[in-house]
Amino acid sequence: MTSDAPAAGAASGPHGAAADDTRAAAAGDPYAAAAASAAVLGERTGLPQHDVAIVLGSGWAPAADALAGAGGTAEGGAPGRAGIEVPLADLGGFPPPTVAGHSPVVRSLTVGGLRVLVFLGRIHLYEGHPVATVVHGVRMAVAAGCRVVVLTNASGGIKESYQVGQPVLISDHLNLTGRSPLSGNPPPEGYPGRFTDLTDLYSRRLRDLAHDADPGLPEGVYAALPGPHYETPAEIRALRTLGADLVGMSTVLEAIAARHLGAEVLAISLVTNLAAGLAPPGGTPAGLDHAEVVAAGKAAAARVGGLLAAVLPHVLPGAGPT
Ligand code: 8IG
Secondary structure (H helix, E strand, C coil), X not given: CHHHCCCHHHHHCCCCHHHHHHHHHXXXXXXXXXXXXXXXXXXXXXXXXXXXXXXXXXXXXXXXXXXXXXXXXCCCCCCCEEEEEEEHHHCCCCCXXXXXXXXXXXXXXXXXXXXXXXXXXXXXXXXXXXXXXXXXXXXXXXXXXXXXXEEEEEEEXXXXXXXXXXXXXXXXXXXXXXXXXXXXXXXXXXXXXXXXXXXXXXXXXXXXXXXXXXXXXXXXXXXXXXCCCCCCHHHHHHHHHHXXXXXXXXXXXXXHXXXXXXXXXXXXXXXEEECCCCCCCCCCCCCCCHHHHHHHHHHHHHHHHHHHHHHHHHCCCCCCCC
């Protein structure tokens, strides 16, 4: 844990004193750091509270446009509000942008009167960041008022019936990262204790809503590994025996952190490759290639974007059109 924490010298970086404060706080009190980031978010977006957070994983970026479109044509609520984008690096507690200049952002928009935070990209464990950094966005979102957290990802399909491009509702997970966002100091006074019940981690209510929007959506168990390498064929056979339908490198730590804070979690995975050693019907196993994964995600983005836009107006209990 200490070996992958940012060096103390990181606090003297070029990202300003506020960011330094929240980065330092994340090491000792990640909940205070999340509240501090949520306060900055409120200032930058002009909205002190948000209702729903959506984390868009690899391949899901085009879905953001479907959501923005839904905002423009919202029925029954306040008119959609065009998005305001804030670089995560400005909020404190997030890693500085990489040299390649690719800085993840969060977008604030309204859809049918719901104030929605859309994270365009996420922080992965395999980038070498502490678990507290990986879940900082979700904790910030809950601190900003979000009661529902929608997590999306791209994954390798293990279940035979899954084809590339298939969206799958995550019904449960195998956390094989060996990590927990709740290890370390106990949560401070006023927060739930660390021994979180995960029986209902992936909300039945929200999965039912997704089925209303797309009745054919399968449900599956997502196994999370640390990555960044893909699995061996033997590992995929073992994961299938363990009950995994999907395999990926994200989502589970964020889901645990969100559930710990009482948020309802919906998670949707887009199968962008068959897991290692698996062959498409009548075909031979293909090697895994990151570019193919990205291309498959793009091809399926319209369907999953439409799915998100259809589910969104209903996710708050008692809210939205019926
Ligand atoms: I996209 O096959 C995607 N992410 N671990 N294995 C793991 N992560 C993935 C895979 C995969 N495909």
